[in-house]
Amino acid sequence: MHTNDVISSPSKGSKTKEKILKTSLKLFSTKGYASTTVRDIAGAMGIKQSALYNHFKSKDEILETLISDLTSSAIVTIFEDKDSQELYKQGKSVLMSIATIFKLLSFDAQNEALFKLLMQEIYRNERIREIYNEYFYQENVKKLSGLFFMMMQNDMIKSSDPLLLANEFFSPLFFYQMQVSLLKLDKKSTSSVVSLFEKHVDYFWDMIKIEKQTTLF
Amino acid sequence: MHTNDVISSPSKGSKTKEKILKTSLKLFSTKGYASTTVRDIAGAMGIKQSALYNHFKSKDEILETLISDLTSSAIVTIFEDKDSQELYKQGKSVLMSIATIFKLLSFDAQNEALFKLLMQEIYRNERIREIYNEYFYQENVKKLSGLFFMMMQNDMIKSSDPLLLANEFFSPLFFYQMQVSLLKLDKKSTSSVVSLFEKHVDYFWDMIKIEKQTTLF
DNA sequence: TATCTTAATGAACAATTGTTCATGAATGGA
């Protein structure tokens, strides 16, 4: 047998460590990183702040761990398990399922908190910006571009700039998601915005699809 | 003559007061409100922190003043001086001028800082959320809806849901503006995103306009 | 049982925070 280099041990310790991360995420996403104290985090867990330092060597390390988790989070893996080669054949329905993933993000507390953390710290934290840009924006826009390109090749949609199309499809989804998270903060109704996710896809597809010549021959 | 109830005096004091606001905005938008100390602000101005309290009774009051200024800022008055009744007649060009206003926001340091402040504090500050939603989002979407409605009535664009159209037109502009401000932080090139403002209008108008029957009669 | 590791505690720390206040210089109006 060989020794284990990983800092934290399994069994019980990791449970506390995960609870720290979970509690920190909740607080960071609500009050912001700078306004959240280690006493806040410990207090919310029912332990003393000194206990945190058995699991993380600083407050910063907690944030960094949360940021690292971002890369494997659902909010940056929209296309994840999809077979990108054959995807275009599904036509409109693949767009709808992407929009649905966006929509559902706001309904999982963990994902919503990650999104709020990202939005609040993105201007101050270069690493978050990097992850957002690389894994979230660029990655998805690139895949969308490829998707639209294939659809054009196969005469499913009108010919135009695939990259522009990708941005035009992506940006409303992002915006609507932000709107939903803002409305929820004030406990306002989100239904009208939530319905925009599907309306966006309907509208978007109607605009780009190639009209079928219904009864010409 | 009657006495003046306003707290601050004119002449010299107001100049310092304005400098405090300007310096605070710069720092708040860069480091965030919570991470900016009154010593930071005073230091950046070359005065001592106690001097600030001759002009504002707290750090919070500085932020509140900046927020109040938001309502009269350029970033919430896209439609401002336009005659909304006759606006629709301009067709595509009115959309282009709106997009240009968005685009130019990022090029004025003051406006960009206001936008960044808004984005960073919107999750923590209910007042900012209120201003954003009421003066920025609702106001502009409402006016855009009216605009598209009139265009439909006059057979300039295809008939559809004006409110959806307004959101579809607005959200990419907002998103692209955010992208620009993020790229600038890392001193990356913004040209490809900046060009999206105009491409968005071109694409959008092409999609909604009613095709002119060129040579049928 | 004895030993080692893990993790929680309470107390303390140095630094930093927002804010107050008495003092004094400068300014402008009477």
Place this chain on the structure above:
DNA sequence: TCCATTCATGAACAATTGTTCATTAAGATA
């Protein structure tokens, strides 16, 4: 000139910050 106002200063404050550390309890391993 005298007076009142405006505003910057330096020193100080109480509170809060992130972090450290010796101690201890609990659990696993031998």
